[in-house]
Each structure stands twice: as structure tokens, then as C-alpha cells.
Amino acid sequence: MTAVDRLESGDHACLTFSETEERLDLLAAFVTAGIQQGERILCFTDALSVDALHHDLRLRGVPAEEEIRPAGDLWSSGASPDASIMVRRLAAERDRSPRGLRVTLDMCWAARPQAGAEQLLVFENEVAKLFADSGITAICEYDREAFDSVTLAYASRTHPRTVTATVYHEDATLRICRQHVPPGVRVAGELDGGGAGALRDALAEAVRLDPDVHLNLGHLRSLDDDAAAVIVRAASGLPRNRHMIVVSDRRTGRALRLAGAHGVPNLRLLEKSL
CATH class of the missing domain: 3.30.750.24 (STAS domain)
Structure with missing residues (x-):
């Protein structure tokens, strides 16, 4: 288990949470650490709207230096989640971030019926390859209320790092x-x-x-x-x-x-x- 503000470039971490406030605290600490290191910050949100996440980060004292987008921007509006497209787009975002890229990913998209369980498997396995050359640091957020215990256990196994509140x-x-x-x-x-x-x-x-x-x-x-x-x-x-x-x-x-x-x-x- 790793302290969220000690994650470094190349780290791929899993955050499981049961309280929204706890999740937002950890995201705020993660984003703030990236800003202090001069990294580009990109937050993909699903359960919360873009405006709501922006508001909650401001309440926690995070400078308004991050980009927040709907999770659907990772595949395409109106289409079903496609893990291969998502990984390619994350790779493109990394490549155009010369000072490093710090990403938060709300994984609630994977709990939707149209996503298909195989899309989550493909995503987590393929996205892991992006971290081999560093340049990107990411947290994948899993709501314990949205995912079953088998999926949560799989998510924990496929991430080299796990972050949670003490x-x-x-x-x-x-x-x-x-x-x-x-x-x-x-x-x-x-x-x-x-x-x-x-x-x-x-x-x-x-x-x-x-x-x-x-x-x-x-x-x-x-x-x-x-x-x-x-x-x-x-x-x-x-x-x-x-x-x-x-x-x-x-x-x-x-x-x-x-x-x-x-x-x-x-x-x-x-x-x-x-």
C-alpha cells in the first residue's frame, strides 16, 4: 500500500472506496502532488459531473490547474466503451505531455451493462503497458458499491500499487x-x-x-x-x-x-x- 501523495512517475495505482468524501480527499492529494511537480493533470469522471468534480477539488484547496473531462471522451460520445480506443487515447495524451502526465480514471463506466466485462479486462491489461516507459502516473478509482467482490479483487491484482486512506x-x-x-x-x-x-x-x-x-x-x-x-x-x-x-x-x-x-x-x- 502506497501513500497517495508519494506516487511517482510510472506508478499505476488502484483506489477502492466506499465513501465519496474519502475518494475526493485522495484525489485532491494526488492532483496537488502532480501540480507541485509540474505535471499535466487530466481527470476523467463518470459518477460525478465535470462541474461537480471541479467544485469538490476547489473546496479541498486544489489550484484550478487540472483538466476534467467526462469518461466518455476516452472512447467517443454515444458509443459503448471500447478499451482499445481508451488505451490509444491515453497513450496520445501521454505523448503530448512532455513534463509528465498524471491521470485519474473513474472506472464506473465498466459497471454499465453496455460496457461488457471483457472491456475492463482488456483495458487494465493493455493500459499497464503504458507505464513501462514512465511519463504517466495514474489512479483507477473503483467504487465498492458499484462492483462485485470478484471484480474488485481482480482490480487490486492488476495494479502494482494500491492507495487508500489510513x-x-x-x-x-x-x-x-x-x-x-x-x-x-x-x-x-x-x-x-x-x-x-x-x-x-x-x-x-x-x-x-x-x-x-x-x-x-x-x-x-x-x-x-x-x-x-x-x-x-x-x-x-x-x-x-x-x-x-x-x-x-x-x-x-x-x-x-x-x-x-x-x-x-x-x-x-x-x-x-x-
């Missing part, structure tokens, strides 16, 4: 993972005393790595007293020049205030209609 805890009711942009921690589901230890570890790592700690609770359905106390204690332990910025809905914000958040100057609570 996951501190995941079960049927709770997921705690690393957030790339802005750097910090994202929590989704139901957070109670059973998940407090994993949350404590995640926040401790964020304190070590990040100037300010961003805690995204936007997809949290419930927060109990013990877990709220972990958040407040972590914020209160920060030095004066550092802050914890917590994004939540009003219900979660109320639980944090009851746990003492209002008395911690290092904790900034941003309540939004999420």
Missing part, C-alpha cells in the same frame, strides 16, 4: 480514517465508548503530524459522553498556537459543548447543516 477503526457501525485535505481525521457512523480508544489513537497521530488538527464529524450519527470527552481532552492538550477544528452538525456540537468544549480555547467548533 483506517484506524472500521466495523458495521463505525469508521475512523485519516483525512487528507485538510489533514486530520474523519469519523462516520456511531461513536461510543467502544470506539473511543481508536479515536484517541487517531487524534494522537494527527497531533504529531498536523499543525492544526481537523476533525470531520459530518457523517456521525451519534456521539456518546465518553467519546466526546476524548475529543475535548485532545483539544485541551494542544499548545496555545495550535487548534483543533471540528466540523459537525448541531446535535453533535451540542454533545461536545456538554462535554466542556466551550471552555477550551484551542477547540473551534464549526456547526453546519450537513
Whole structure:
């Protein structure tokens, strides 16, 4: 497994995701790294519109230096996906990118009935040949909700690299993972005393790595007293020049205030209609 912002020219990576926010975070980190290296950035989108992906990257602080196109541009408008055409067009884009090409590919096109399972097999096998001479770096994005387990396993095997968010805890009711942009921690589901230890570890790592700690609770359905106390204690332990910025809905914000958040100057609570 490779950190998304450490992929280098010639890397061909698989990104599987179950949360759109997690996927967008990783894409933002990947695109930003390419911009910093002076590469040409080309994003092919399918599940999201061109305008929606452009908007989401701007929200994550990515400079508007990438090209975003519908995935259908890789074969031709109105036609069924053709893997051979797609690979040839990617090769042409690489050849006209002297400073290197960085590509994101939304693979949802392969889940359509008209695509045919054989097109995905052909694409992933043929596109791998483009990376032999370097000059191109790519992430293929697979939504776990759109593909069956056999296809996801095949996708993982055919990519030399795999990228994903660091996951501190995941079960049927709770997921705690690393957030790339802005750097910090994202929590989704139901957070109670059973998940407090994993949350404590995640926040401790964020304190070590990040100037300010961003805690995204936007997809949290419930927060109990013990877990709220972990958040407040972590914020209160920060030095004066550092802050914890917590994004939540009003219900979660109320639980944090009851746990003492209002008395911690290092904790900034941003309540939004999420």
C-alpha cells in the first residue's frame, strides 16, 4: 500500500472506496502532488459531473490547474466503451505531455451493462503497458458499491500499487480514517465508548503530524459522553498556537459543548447543516 501523495512517475495505482468524501480527499492529494511537480493533470469522471468534480477539488484547496473531462471522451460520445480506443487515447495524451502526465480514471463506466466485462479486462491489461516507459502516473478509482467482490479483487491484482486512506477503526457501525485535505481525521457512523480508544489513537497521530488538527464529524450519527470527552481532552492538550477544528452538525456540537468544549480555547467548533 502506497501513500497517495508519494506516487511517482510510472506508478499505476488502484483506489477502492466506499465513501465519496474519502475518494475526493485522495484525489485532491494526488492532483496537488502532480501540480507541485509540474505535471499535466487530466481527470476523467463518470459518477460525478465535470462541474461537480471541479467544485469538490476547489473546496479541498486544489489550484484550478487540472483538466476534467467526462469518461466518455476516452472512447467517443454515444458509443459503448471500447478499451482499445481508451488505451490509444491515453497513450496520445501521454505523448503530448512532455513534463509528465498524471491521470485519474473513474472506472464506473465498466459497471454499465453496455460496457461488457471483457472491456475492463482488456483495458487494465493493455493500459499497464503504458507505464513501462514512465511519463504517466495514474489512479483507477473503483467504487465498492458499484462492483462485485470478484471484480474488485481482480482490480487490486492488476495494479502494482494500491492507495487508500489510513483506517484506524472500521466495523458495521463505525469508521475512523485519516483525512487528507485538510489533514486530520474523519469519523462516520456511531461513536461510543467502544470506539473511543481508536479515536484517541487517531487524534494522537494527527497531533504529531498536523499543525492544526481537523476533525470531520459530518457523517456521525451519534456521539456518546465518553467519546466526546476524548475529543475535548485532545483539544485541551494542544499548545496555545495550535487548534483543533471540528466540523459537525448541531446535535453533535451540542454533545461536545456538554462535554466542556466551550471552555477550551484551542477547540473551534464549526456547526453546519450537513
